[in-house]
Amino acid sequence: MKQIVNRFIKKHQLLFDGATVVVGVSGGPDSLALLHFLKGEAEARNLTLVAAHVDHSLRGKESEEDYLFVENYCRENEIIFEGIKIDVEKYRHEHKMTIQVAARECRYRFFQEMMTKHSAQLLALAHHGDDQVETILMRQIRGAYGLGLAGIRSLREFHDGKIIRPFLCLSKEEIIRYCEMENLVPRVDQSNFSSKYMRNRIRNKVLPVLKKENPSVHLKFQQQSELMLDDELFLQDLAEKELSGVLLNKSDKRIVLSISQFNRIRIPLQRRAFQLILNYLYNENMPLISTIHIDDFIDFIKNSSPSGDLHFPRGLLVTKSYDECSLSFMNKSTLKKYEYLLSIPGIVSVKKGKINAEVSKSFPSVHVNHNSIVCDLERLTLPLMVRTRKQGDRIAIKGMTGSKKLKDLFIDEKVDREQRDDWPIIVDGNDQLLWIPGLRRSNIALPSKETKNFVLLTIEEL
Secondary structure (H helix, E strand, C coil): CCHHHHHHHHHHHHCEEEECEEECCCCCCCHHHHHHHHHHHHHHHHEEEEEEECCCCCHHHHHHHHHHHHHHHHHHHHCCCEEECCCCHHHHHHHCCHHHHHHHHHHHHHHHHHHCCCCEEEEEEEHHHHHHHHHHHHHHHHCCCHHHHHHCCCEEEEECEEECCHHHCCHHHHHHHHHHHHCCCCCCCCHHCCCCCCCHHHHHHHHHHHHHCCCCCCHHHHHHHHHHHHHHHHHHHHHHHHHHEEEEECCCCCEEHHHHHHCCCCCCHHHHHHHHHHHHHHHHCCCCCCHHHHHHHHHHHCCCCEHHHEHHHHEEEEEEEECCEEEEECCCCHHCCCCCEEEECEEEEEEEEEEEEEEECCCCCCEECCCEEEHHHHHHHCEEECCCCCCCCEEEECCCCCCCHHHHHHHHHCCCHHCCCCCCECCCCCCCCCEEECCCCCCCCCCCCCCCCCCEEEECEE
């Protein structure tokens, strides 16, 4: 295993002699194996290692024990230890984001602080080949495009240094075997076995099937990732050159382009040029953008109508007037109002979370609750829209007679006033309230024994 990893490190130039490396260590098998491996390389490569551990305060006593475990391991092996306890739930609530995004932001912010404190050039993370397979499949399912489809990079810029992932060439089984051979006894996070998240469902149900077909499937996905990354960077370079010729105005928060000139660009480069615009405008605040968003923009720009507007996540407004198309962020006073098309299948990203629509021939094997509902496709009036509330909105709640004012429902459910105006509401083609994520569903399009096509609507996380 060490030889495989060292060949991978050499191929991608991940380590250099004399480097100070911050290592993200949760205490699980992957990160513990990575820390142990780098410790073994430290003397020969003259490396300085700093183990960085984050207690997200999400698993109570179990999280505290993880912290102590990593701290004790580092003390016994003479490795610099840096740990922090963060109230991720509080951070999520304050910044109104999903728990996964909140945990990631807190974690990476701490890593950045530790790189600065120790003047580290590298941040080593323990993502492995199975993670790569899961990530690429997830992004394909969600409609990712461009660099997103290339999956996890083995090397990328971060803060004043770089992130390295030396274990992308390994399977989970190889890492477990390494731990056993080196007498490492890692911690086990039981939440990894839950079917609540898509990644876990792919890990526990899809990945075993792929490995049965090809035990080295992780190497094939890693190879595809590297090839796709090379191709995509080349195409992005071409798109950037094309884009420079169609821009009429460019500032920090607004871009104006010529529609006629943009339409002369080849479609593959148009898509990538639009992605470059989004990367520039959103900067580090980039929401989930899928091929649906990109196709909406391309259709909008090619539409013969001389004027119109298009709304994107987090208040990005696209408007056109004759030959000019402007992309800018709306004023805060209008930011909360939105209305997006929810394609089936498709995904819409809003402030409260990501709303997914999937279709299946059988009843989905998920726990149906206020964060997920199932509908009969043939009984739905399409298209579905995700919008904010309107005056007079009412919902015919499942299991109740008559209908209820949305305002009264918010009051009954004790929803804060400040959250009501941008709470996502899913409506059908008649503008009838189908589902209030996190609260109630209507009696519209309920599935039955005769249902042939099931639509699963979910939100992650409200």
